[in-house]
Amino acid sequence: MCGFLGYLACVINDPEIGAIANVSAKRRKKALKTIENRGPDAKGEWQDQHIWLGHRRLSVVDTTLRGNQPMEYGDCIITFNGMIYNYQDIRRTLIQKGYMFHTDTDTEVLLAGWTEWGQDLLPRLHGMFAFALWEKTAKRLTLARDRFGKKPLYFRNWRGALAFGSRFDAIEALTETARLSHDALSWLLTLKYIPDQFSASDDIQKLRAGHVLEITGDKQTITKWYHPKHDAAALPLSTSAQRQKLESLLNEAVAKRLVSDVPIACFLSGGIDSAIIASLARNHTHIDTFTVGFDESLFDESKTARDTAKHLGTNHHEVRLRQEDQFGMIDELLNSALDEPFGDSSALPSLFVSKAIKPHATVALSGDGADELFGGYQKYQGELAVRAWQRLPPSLRNSLKTIIDGLPHSHANRLTDKFRQLKRFIHGAEYDEYHRHAAWMEVAASAHDIQQALTETKHVDLVNMLRRIDTPNGMDKLSLTLLRDLHTVLISDMLVKVDRTSMHAGVEVRSPFLDHHVAEMAMAIDGKHKITWRQGKKILRDMFKNDLPKTVFDAPKRGFEMPLNHWLCGPLQSRLKPALSADFLSYNRLNSNFGKVLEAGIKKGLLPHAELGWTLMSIYHWQKQRGFL
Numbered sequence: 296m297c298g299f300l301g302y303l304a305c306v307i308n309d310p311e312i313g314a315i316a317n318v319s320a321k322r323r324k325k326a327l328k329t330i331e332n333r334g335p336d337a338k339g340e341w342q343d344q345h346i347w348l349g350h351r352r353l354s355v356v357d358t359t360l361r362g363n364q365p366m367e368y369g370d371c372i373i374t375f376n377g378m379i380y381n382y383q384d385i386r387r388t389l390i391q392k393g394y395m396f397h398t399d400t401d402t403e404v405l406l407a408g409w410t411e412w413g414q415d416l417l418p419r420l421h422g423m424f425a426f427a428l429w430e431k432t433a434k435r436l437t438l439a440r441d442r443f444g445k446k447p448l449y450f451r452n453w454r455g456a457l458a459f460g461s462r463f464d465a466i467e468a469l470t471e472t473a474r475l476s477h478d479a480l481s482w483l484l485t486l487k488y489i490p491d492q493f494s495a496s497d498d499i500q501k502l503r504a505g506h507v508l509e510i511t512g513d514k515q516t517i518t519k520w521y522h523p524k525h526d527a528a529a530l531p532l533s534t535s536a537q538r539q540k541l542e543s544l545l546n547e548a549v550a551k552r553l554v555s556d557v558p559i560a561c562f563l564s565g566g567i568d569s570a571i572i573a574s575l576a577r578n579h580t581h582i583d584t585f586t587v588g589f590d591e592s593l594f595d596e597s598k599t600a601r602d603t604a605k606h607l608g609t610n611h612h613e614v615r616l617r618q619e620d621q622f623g624m625i626d627e628l629l630n631s632a633l634d635e636p637f638g639d640s641s642a643l644p645s646l647f648v649s650k651a652i653k654p655h656a657t658v659a660l661s662g663d664g665a666d667e668l669f670g671g672y673q674k675y676q677g678e679l680a681v682r683a684w685q686r687l688p689p690s691l692r693n694s695l696k697t698i699i700d701g702l703p704h705s706h707a708n709r710l711t712d713k714f715r716q717l718k719r720f721i722h723g724a725e726y727d728e729y730h731r732h733a734a735w736m737e738v739a740a741s742a743h744d745i746q747q748a749l750t751e752t753k754h755v756d757l758v759n760m761l762r763r764i765d766t767p768n769g770m771d772k773l774s775l776t777l778l779r780d781l782h783t784v785l786i787s788d789m790l791v792k793v794d795r796t797s798m799h800a801g802v803e804v805r806s807p808f809l810d811h812h813v814a815e816m817a818m819a820i821d822g823k824h825k826i827t828w829r830q831g832k833k834i835l836r837d838m839f840k841n842d843l844p845k846t847v848f849d850a851p852k853r854g855f856e857m858p859l860n861h862w863l864c865g866p867l868q869s870r871l872k873p874a875l876s877a878d879f880l881s882y883n884r885l886n887s888n889f890g891k892v893l894e895a896g897i898k899k900g901l902l903p904h905a906e907l908g909w910t911l912m913s914i915y916h917w918q919k920q921r922g923f924l
Contacts, residue, residue, distance in 0.1 A: 297364065298330030298798070299374035300460025301348045301427050302469050303436050305452075305513045318347050318469060326468035327351060329634070330461055333376070333798045341365040341372055346429050346436065349460075350374045355658060355803055357399040358556050366398075368406030370432050375402050376461055377424030377446045378803065380551040380810075385419060414439075414507060417520045421551070421810065425502075427459060436510040442521040442811050443664075444491055444504025444786040447794060451499045457510060464634045466499050472921050473498055475636065475914065478753075480883055485737050485753040487638030487910050490760065490787040495635045495917070504786050521811075523778060524767050525818035534824055541816050542838050548810035549575040552660055560585055560656035562648065562804075563604060563611070565596025565850045567835060567843065568662025568671070570603045572807055574842050576660055577607050583655055584609040587616050587648045589858075599850045606844045614651040616644055621857075622866060629916035632799035636917045638738075638910030640857050642792045649800035657802060663793055664808035667781040668817040669835050670773070670826035674735040677720045678776055679828055681731065684724045696721050705900030706860055715902060728772070732779055733757040738910075739903035744896065748889045773822025781814075859905035863897050871897075871908055874915040882924065883914070 302318045327338060327349050334351025337360070341348045350364040355378065365374045379385070382401035385408055390396070394407045401422075408416040409428055414437070423445035428437045438459055440448045450459040451466045458469040467473055473496035482489045489495060492503040502508055505521030529537055549572060553559060561573040563584035576582045584604050588597030597613055604611035621643055628646050652659050666672055684692065704715035722741035723734035733754055739745040740754070764782045766775055797804040807813065817825075820834060827833050836848055863871050873879060875890030893911070896904025918924050 297350060297352045297376045298333030298461040298465070299348070299350045299364070299376055299425075299427060300326050300330060300462075300465045300469065301346060301374065301436075301458070303346045303457045303459075303510060304344075305455055305457055305510060305515075317342065317344070322469055323347065323349060326460070326465050329465040329468055332631075332801060333461060335801050337363045339363050339365055341367075341374075343431070345434060348372065348374045348427065348429065353657065353798075353801055353803060354557070356401060356554070356556055359398075361398045362400045362402065364402060366400075366402050366406060368403060369410055371406050371409055371428055371430055373402060373406050373409075373426055373428045375405060375424065375426035377422060377426070377441065378805065379404065379420050379422040379424065380554065381419075381421040414520065417507065421812075423805070423809075425461065434511065438502055438508040438510075439520070440502045440504055440506055442505045442523075443781070443790065443809050443814070445790050445794065445806065445809065447791070448502040449494060449499055450502060450508065452515075453498075457515075462634045463494060463496075463499060474923065475883075475918060477884070479636070480885075480914070481751055481753050483636055483638055483910055483914065484739075484749060484907060485757065486788070487738055487906060488788045488791065489635065489637075490783060504782075519765075522765055523781075523818065524815055525770065526812070526815045527819070529816055529819040530769075537816075537820055537824075538834060538838055541813070541820070541834065544810070544813050544816050545571075545807060546575050546578070548807035548813050549660065550579050551810070552805040552807055553579055555658050557657040558583075558655065559658040559660065560652050561609070561660045562586075562652075562662070563600045563609075564662075565599030565603075565847070566662070567832065567839070567847050568665035568808070570607075570662075570843050570847050571665075571835060571839050572660050572662050573603070573609060574607055574839065575807075577609055582609050583612060585612045585614065585648055585652050585655075585659070587644045587651075588613055589616055589644075596850065599846050602844050602846050612651070612655065614648065616647050618862075618866060621647065625867075625870070626916070627799075628796070629913050630920050633795050633913065636910070636914045637791065637795075638906060638913055639788055639792050640859055640906070640909045642796050643857060645792055646796040646799060649797040649802045649804075653800050653802055659797070659802055659804050661793065661804050661806050662808060663789055663804075663806040664781075664785060664814070665832060665835065667777055667785045667789075668808060668814055669832040670777055670822070671831045672780070673716055674720075674723075674732075675773065675776065675826045675831055676829065677723065677731075677735065678773060679826065680720065681724045684721075692725075706902040706905070711900070712902075728776075729758045729761050730754075732761055732776060736780075736784065738906050742896070742901070742903040744892050745889075745903060745907065748886045748892045750886060767818065770818065771822045773826055774818060774820075777822070777825070778818065859909060860897055860900045860902070863905055863908050867912075871912060874911040875908065879911075879915060879924065882918075 330351045334353045336354040337352040339350045348365045379401035382404040386404045389407050424441045425446035425448040453470045458466050476497040479495045509516045560583040563569050563586045586600035589595040702714040703711045705711045719741045723731040734740040824834050877887045893904045893908050
């Protein structure tokens with residue numbers, strides 16, 4: 296697990312332009328500094344007259360110096376971020392073909408595998424990865440990203456060259472500072488994040504998950520190498536047989552992710568996803584578990600996590616996330632860990648628990664992906680209820696909407712939070728499946744005052760994005776809903792949060808649920824076995840009900856939530872103020888009343904207002920750090 300970057304002169308026949316690859320030592324040093332946290336253990340550089348490659352290493356497998364990068368093998372050189380879990384299997388195949396190896400790294404296997412198969416290597420890989428591979432004789436650069444975009448990869452066409460790397464600010468360091476685009480701002484105020492393939496700037500792009508970019512001379516070609524598919528062999532199986540196969544694949548995925556030459560731990564919240572992973576992991580090895588506790592009881596899952604750890608017999612660590620600790624970490628989060636504006640406030644406890652794990656382990660297993668694959672979010676319950684709602688007479692629906700709009704819908708307690716969720720449901724329930732899905736994804740679609748204050752949202756663009764998602768034939772509607780979230784929420788929000796915060800702390804996070812065999816098996820299971828009334832992830836609950844304490848299954852779903860309204864009204868009020876000021880809003884061409892609308896809503900305990908307040912804080916920090924404010 297690492298960070299990398301590079302600079303390629305795209306016009307290779309002109310020696311003067313080719314010399315551009317000799318990017319200045321000052322720029323190289325600055326760029327490598329931006330990815331230092333991603334790879335604190337070693338630094339490496341390589342260049343010829345066409346390309347410069349830089350790398351920072353987090354040593355996990357074969358921690359000796361021979362595993363450092365950039366790494367050469369024959370005609371190829373690579374700089375790579377990630378982990379290939381089946382590299383030993385591929386290595387054995389290549390040895391049978393006559394290849395020799397000098398390290399025990401997955402990096403060298405990538406190089407030899409590319410020499411043998413070229414791009415046909417990609418479907419053979421099980422794991423998470425982003426890499427840049429330079430073929431010296433062909434003068435060809437290939438950038439590739441894993442199936443679900445677990446590892447980041449940015450690129451920028453720049454004055455006859457291509458800058459690329461693991462962080463947005465690394466690209467800036469090699470070129471020049473980028474400005475927040477109007478489109479990116481609109482996405483942030485619609486979703487709290489910027490979806491794949493876009494970035495904070497129009498000039499810098501992300502290579503999309505499951506895609507490969509090939510550059511030869513001045514020709515650039517982007518192709519999609521992975522198309523999501525369900526496990527065809529599992530479709531005709533009985534429910535019992537599907538369950539057995541899923542459990543076997545998930546157990547295998549956990550076992551593969553326990554391969555490491557450094558200590559491994561597990562994240563453990565109060566939910567079932569991380570509990571399942573910890574339960575499977577302890578069957579293979581003694582495991583440490585880590586959870587974050589909050590002082591606010593509404594958000595605290597530490598007791599449930601403690602009960603789970605006791606039941607499983609893990610070596611459990613509980614870190615309390617107190618206000619003073621969190622506030623001291625906000626600047627670090629917004630100014631450094633998140634190198635693009637990002638409005639998901641749960642990144643803060645994610646950073647905190649990653650830093651808590653680091654003294655004990657360099658690798659951590661997580662339950663990420665289970666919600667999107669097996670239906671853990673509340674909106675999936677909405678999909679079950681929407682048909683009943685639409686069968687009601689219009690007059691009755693209008694009366695119910697009037698009543699529900701008048702109910703308190705703050706995030707202050709569980710009852711008013713249920714009213715909030717009900718209001719969101721009704722707002723989207725009138726639409727078709729794509730507009731409904733978009734409305735339930737958007738932060739403030741049901742907040743009328745915010746919608747009036749915003750001059751533009753990305754609702755139409757989001758609907759079109761959802762329509763364009765590549766979907767397998769024959770998939771039921773509930774599973775299609777999950778697949779749309781996998782391509783949007785998971786890739787652009789959840790995995791971004793986990794990657795940026797964990798790698799800032801120098802911790803590699805592995806997600807067994809996102810093993811592509813597990814994911815494709817999940818896609819083959821009919822939605823009715825994943826989502827039932829008032830219960831998501833049914834098949835996982837049925838599979839593991841005898842392995843975990845009952846409290847895990849009874850606990851309400853929370854996620855890594857924080858008491859945003861309370862904080863923004865109190866201790867963080869002074870930090871929020873400049874992000875709601877008329878000058879800041881005017882600079883970003885936003886309605887001058889927008890800040891007053893958010894401030895009033897935050898004081899009332901309204902969650903969309905607090906979420907957008909936090910998002911504006913993130914944007915403010917980002918622009919101020921770059922000297923735009």
